Amino acid sequence: MRETEELTARADRYLANTYARFPVVLERGEGCRVWDVEGKEYLDFVAGIAVCALGHCHPAVVQAVQAQAAKLLHVSNLYYIEPQIRLAELLCEHTFADRVFFCNSGAEANEAAIKLVRKYAKEHRSPERTEIITMEGGFHGRTVATITATAQAKYQMGFEPLLPGFRYVPFDDLAAVERAVGPRTAAILVEPIQGEGGIRVPTEGYLQGLRKLCDDTGPLLIFDEVQTGIGRTGRLFAYEHWGVEPDIMALAKALGGGLPIGAMLAKEEVAASFTPGTHAATFGGNPLVTAAAFATLKTVLEEDLSARSAEMGGHLLHELQTVQAAHRAVKVVRGKGLLIGVELDREVRPVLTRCLDQGLLLSSAGEKVIRFAPPLTVSAQEVSQAVGVFDTVLREVTG
Ligand SMILES: *Cc1c(COP(=O)(O)O)cnc(C)c1O
Numbered sequence: 001m002r003e004t005e006e007l008t009a010r011a012d013r014y015l016a017n018t019y020a021r022f023p024v025v026l027e028r029g030e031g032c033r034v035w036d037v038e039g040k041e042y043l044d045f046v047a048g049i050a051v052c053a054l055g056h057c058h059p060a061v062v063q064a065v066q067a068q069a070a071k072l073l074h075v076s077n078l079y080y081i082e083p084q085i086r087l088a089e090l091l092c093e094h095t096f097a098d099r100v101f102f103c104n105s106g107a108e109a110n111e112a113a114i115k116l117v118r119k120y121a122k123e124h125r126s127p128e129r130t131e132i133i134t135m136e137g138g139f140h141g142r143t144v145a146t147i148t149a150t151a152q153a154k155y156q157m158g159f160e161p162l163l164p165g166f167r168y169v170p171f172d173d174l175a176a177v178e179r180a181v182g183p184r185t186a187a188i189l190v191e192p193i194q195g196e197g198g199i200r201v202p203t204e205g206y207l208q209g210l211r212k213l214c215d216d217t218g219p220l221l222i223f224d225e226v227q228t229g230i231g232r233t234g235r236l237f238a239y240e241h242w243g244v245e246p247d248i249m250a251l252a253k254a255l256g257g258g259l260p261i262g263a264m265l266a267k268e269e270v271a272a273s274f275t276p277g278t279h280a281a282t283f284g285g286n287p288l289v290t291a292a293a294f295a296t297l298k299t300v301l302e303e304d305l306s307a308r309s310a311e312m313g314g315h316l317l318h319e320l321q322t323v324q325a326a327h328r329a330v331k332v333v334r335g336k337g338l339l340i341g342v343e344l345d346r347e348v349r350p351v352l353t354r355c356l357d358q359g360l361l362l363s364s365a366g367e368k369v370i371r372f373a374p375p376l377t378v379s380a381q382e383v384s385q386a387v388g389v390f391d392t393v394l395r396e397v398t399g
Contacts, residue, residue, distance in 0.1 A: 001038065003025070003037045003038065004023065004024065004025050004036065004037060004038060007025045007037065008021075008023055008025065022352075022353065022356050024036050024042075024356065025037045026042075029044070029052075029055075029056025029057055030055070030056055030057050031055040031056060031057075031375070031377065032044050032045075032047075032055050032056075032374055032375050032377065032378050032379075032382050033056070034056060034361070040359065041359060042356070042359050042360065042361050043359060043360050043361065043374075043382060043385060043386050043389070044056070044361045044374065044375070045360060045361055045362050045372050045373065045374040045386050046361045046362060046363045046371075046373065047373055047374055047375050048258065049227075049253065049363060049373070050195070050227050050232055050253050050254060050339065050373045051253045051254055051256075051258060052254070052257070052258055052375050053230050053231060053232065053254040053257065053296065053300060053305065053375060053376045053377075054257055054296060054299055054300070054305075054375060054376070054377055055375035055377045055378075056258075056375075058257065058296075058299065058377075060295045060296070060298070060299045061257040061258065061292055061295050061296055061299075063295070064291045064292050064294065064295035065259070065288065065291065065292050067291070068083065068287055068288050068291035068292070069288060071287075072287045073286070073287060073288050074283070074286045074287065074288070075286075075287065076282065076286075077280065077281075077284060077285070081285060081286070081287050081290065082287075083287050083290040083291040083294055084102060084285040084286075084287070084290040086290070086294050087100075087102075087285070087290045087293050087294045087297070088100040088102075088285075090294060090297055090298065090301075091251075091263065091265060091297070092265075094236060094297075094301065095236075095237060095249065095265055096239075096245035096246065096249070096265075096267065097249065097265035097266055097267060097271075098266070098267055098268040098271060099265070099266055099267075099268060099271035100263050100264070100265050101263065101264045101265075101266075101271075101274065101279065101284070102261065102262070102263050102281070102284040102285025102290065103261075103262040103263070103264070103281040103284045103285075104260050104261065104262055104281060104283050104284065104289075105141070105252050105260060105262045106140075106141050106224075106226035106227075106250060106251075106252035106253060106262055107140070107141025107142055107143045107146045107262075108141075108143075108252075108262045108281065109226065109250035109251060109252050109262035109263055109264045110140045110141050110145070110146045110149060110189070110222075110224060110226075110250045110264075111141070111143055111145050111146060112250075112262075112264040112279060113187075113189070113222045113224075113248045113250055113264050113266075114132060114145050114146075114149065114189075115278075115279055116248060116264070116266065116270065116271070116273055116274055116279075117132065117186045117187035117220050117222065117248065117270075118130060118165075118186060119273040119274070119278065120186075120220065120270050120273040121186035121187075121220075123273055124273075125186070125218055126183070128183060128184050129183070129184060129185060129186040129218070129219070130164075130165045130184060130186055131165050131166070131167050131184045131185050131186055132149065132165060132166050132167070132185075132186055132187045132188070132189055132222075133166075133167050133168075133169060133177060133180050133181065133185060133187070133188045133189070133219075134149045134150070134151050134166060134167075134168055134169075134188075134189045134190070135151060135168070135169060135170070135171040135172075135189075135190050135191070135194070136151045136152070136168055136169065136170050136171055137151070137152060137171050137194055137197035137198065137200065138150055138151055138152070138171065138189075138190065138191055138194055138197055138224070139152070139155075139191070139194070139195060139196035139197055140189065140191075140224055140226075140250075141226075142155070144159065144162065144163055145163050147159060147162065148162040148163040148166050149166060149189055151166075151168035152197070165186075167180055167185075171190075171194060171197070171200060171202065172200070172202040172203055172206050174205070174206055174209040174210070174213075177209075177210060177213060178213060181213060181217055181219060182217075185217070185218070185219040186219060186220065187219050187220040187221070187222050187248075188210055188213070188214060188219055188220075188221055188222065189222040189224060190207075190210065190221075190222070190223065190224065191223070191224045191225070191226075191227070191228065192207060192223055192225065192228055192233075192237075192238035192239050192241070192242070193227075193228050193233060193238050193335075193336060193339065195226075195227035195228065195339070195365060195371075196227075196365055196366065197365070197366060198341055198343065198365050198366040198368075198369040199334060199335045199339060199340060199341025199365050199369060199371060200334070200341075201334055201335065201336055204242075207239065207242040207244045208242060208243070208244050210244075211244045211245070211246075214247075220247040220248060220270060221246045221247050221248070222246055222247065222248040222249070222250070223237075223238075223239055223246035223248070223249045223250070224249075224250045225237050225238055225239070225249050225250065225251055226250050226251060226252045226253050226262075227253055227339070228339065229249075229251045229253070229254065229255065230251070230253075230254035230255055230296070230297065230300055231254070231300050231305045231306035231308075231309045231337070231376050232254060232309060232337055232338060232339050232373070232376070233309070233313075233335075233336040233337040233338075233339050234306060234307075234309045234310030234313050234336055234337025234338070235306050235310070235337070236300070236301075236306045237249070238336070241336065247266060247267050247270050248264065248265065248266045248267075248270060249264070249265045249266075250262070250263075250264055250265075251263040251264075251265065254296070255293050255296065255297070256289050256292050256293045256296065257292050257293065257295065257296030258292070259288065259289045259292040259293065260289065261285070261289040261290070261292075261293050263285075300376070305376040305377065306337075306376075308376055308377070309337040309338045309376045310337050312338060312374075312376075312378050312379075312380065312383055313335070313336065313337035313338045313339070313340065315380055315383050315384075316338065316340055316372060316374075316383050316387070317333065317335065317340055319383065319384065319387040320333045320340060320342055320372070320387060320390075321333050322387075323342075323387060323390060323391050323394065324342070326391070327391075327394050327395070327398060328345070328398075329344050329345050329346060329394060329398035330342060330343070330344060330345075330394070331343045331344060331345055335372075338372070338373060338374055338376055338378065339371070339372075339373055340371070340372040340373075341365055341369045341370065341371055341372075342369065342370045342372070343368055343369045344368050344369075344370065344398070345368070346368065346398070347367050347368060348364045348367065348368060348369065348370045349364070350397050351370065351390075351393055351394065351397050351398075352364060352370065354393045354396060354397050355389060355390060355393050358389045358392070358393060359389065360386055360389040360390065360393075362390070370390075372386070374386070
């Protein structure tokens with residue numbers, strides 16, 4: 001443990017104290033496994049918080065990064081960038097969207113969406129349409145605009161004044177949105193499945209109802225698929241489960257295969273409100289990250305990892321339901337594809353810590369929900385192994 005202790009002491013001395021880190025220094029990864037500096041192996045059901053869709057060090061991503069790094073890292077959007085063009089084309093071919101704005105994170109993708117709907121509403125609706133309706137329990141990022149969009153007090157507390165122009169309603173409550181929507185509504189922003197809010201899947205008809213409400217009354221519909229996108233829920237994008245298309249979509253997390261990238265996708269008519277000079281990001285879509293993202297998305301498509309996510313997610317859900325039947329502490333198991341939440345009757349941190357000891361990485365999604373989000377390449381045997389460890393730990397920790 002000496003190397004871990006030495007490193008964590010230095011981290012605690014020099015890093016901003018913004019994370020409640022587990023006392024482990026991860027050093028190397030391959031597929032669904034990672035190793036710490038002591039050489040201990042872990043089965044990774046966090047995947048960098050739904051980022052590493054292809055697992056760690058997938059050859060397609062490694063090769064793309066190595067080749068691009070040796071060729072050109074960065075030039076700025078003053079010039080055309082070939083891997084960025086390829087990636088935008090591939091995204092538009094496989095989504096509702098016609099145009100893509102690249103940035104560096106999920107928060108920035110949502111920021112771009114917020115700016116775009118404000119500008120679009122002024123140009124095509126009316127200057128009074130400035131309000132964005134978002135859902136309680138949602139999560140959209142940590143910038144001032146996106147914590148304002150995030151209708152959860154714990155993310156906002158201490159950072160007031162928040163940004164004007166947001167209105168909150170309960171998630172999965174169509175009637176509440178119908179009551180809130182009006183001549184001031186510029187957009188409705190929603191995660192098709194709430195991630196950080198506890199892996200909450202809306203009831204059938206909810207997202208279709210939001211689409212119809214927008215069509216009937218004028219606001220734009222924004223889907224935040226930062227967590228649910230790129231095959232995570234068993235379809236390439238979660239909106240496909242409900243046959244509903246947004247006007248704008250935010251992506252990040254898994255898109256870059258581990259490199260930091262965000263993207264805001266929009267329909268032509270809406271995207272047209274961004275013109276030269278209206279929005280920008282220095283690093284947005286730079287050659288390295290877009291080469292990695294192109295390789296990632298291409299691999300997800302070619303290997304049909306969305307279907308694999310649906311299949312392995314089915315296994316995982318089934319096995320976790322068996323665990324649920326054997327433990328009173330487990331209240332609900334829910335999710336789609338390889339994004340599954342297990343809600344306990346208590347705080348989950350002690351369970352996560354014990355799983356870590358036993359070589360299984362898991363994260364929380366809220367205080368009482370454990371998130372299972374392994375790489376989409378996970379095997380049935382790895383699913384069973386993870387559930388076995390989880391079952392044993394639950395028995396120990398919850399009795
Ligand atoms: C993680 C997440 C974000 C924020 O992404 P960052 O890259 O951390 O800024 C936004 N929306 C959703 C749904 C997320 O899961």
